[in-house]
Amino acid sequence: MKTILVTGGAGFIGSNFIRYMLSKYKDYKIINLDKLTYAGNLENLKDVEDNPNYTFIKGDICDKELVEEIFSQDIDYVVNFAAESHVDRSIMDPEIFVKTNVLGTVTLLNAAKKAWEEGDSFKEGKKFLQVSTDEVYGSLGETGYFTETTPLDPHSPYSSSKAAADLIVKAYYDTYKMPVNITRCSNNYGPYQFPEKLIPLMINNCLNKKPLPVYGDGLNVRDWLYVEDHCKAIDLVLHKGRIGEIYNIGGNNEKTNIEIVKLIVAYIHDNVDPTVDESLITYVADRKGHDRRYAIDATKIKEELGWYPETKFEEGIKKTIEWYLKNREWLKNVTSGEYQKYYERMYSNR
């Protein structure tokens, strides 16, 4: 029996990853350590909460005592999803991003190092996988792709904190030979994503006939990756990734923001409410320091580990919209309380 410590497992990607791993491996125990910030929600894991191989611990990855106590159990792998993950919030309040994303990662690394060290090396079969982002590479013009050797050039407090964490993870490999991998993925989409991010935000606003706020000229480009394809990639890197290596993970699916918004409007118009149309689209002042284009070259993970993004965008976006339509109660719950205040602060004066 192997044990994986998944941090941030009550969030969007973490909850999809836990569900994926529990259904694929019957001989893995998963411990989910999550602080349950506004973005963490145990409803995301309702269907697995009684699984005997699954344990939830509410806590902060910055809490050294708690993290060390967790490592007193025999942890084989760490997959670190826990993070403050929203660029707009990082522009409003950078400090918590440095705390969680940088100091939290160091706390986890230290506890893993302490538990896994065996003389001058590390116990066999251990791994620390840091889930990072393509945003650490900065912004592209109309052409080109990020590879694993593209220099780091983050622009937002969020991406800077993720880049800092990546460098520290790398330093634990370079200095101590700690068994680590870093994955850098593009924008994920799919079920259970908090509706501050583009796709669930637009779906939720369409369903509530609220204006659809689009930054700047709407032509910023993101490379969309279906969350389950991302989970499969993490599983592969965890088990087969070469120690010390970075792997880019991308959907090869570049879309402008406005294309995505129009596609969602059309779906809701045709299938749910014919009164929803493009007149809801409202261009708002651009995000400060908005990166223009991200695009991932995922050749390395494809060639070394045989991964490829299985879900075509047309299929993934349809499944995603349908999931939110079926889970309106979930949308309603996560958009009450704190979300309303955030939304007001974000969009009231744009």
Ligand SMILES: NC(=O)c1ccc[n+]([C@@H]2O[C@H](COP(=O)([O-])OP(=O)(O)OC[C@H]3O[C@@H](n4cnc5c(N)ncnc54)[C@H](O)[C@@H]3O)[C@@H](O)[C@H]2O)c1
């Ligand atoms: N969503 C994307 O498109 C995307 C793209 C690239 C990289 N990533 C990275 O993937 C990871 C997961 O992203 P997500 O979209 O699922 O994020 P999310 O915001 O949905 O979830 C983050 C989770 O971390 C938890 N958390 C926050 N601070 C914590 C702390 N101090 N201690 C313990 N738990 C804490 C939250 O409660 C939440 O459950 C992040 O590291 C993010 O940087 C995400």
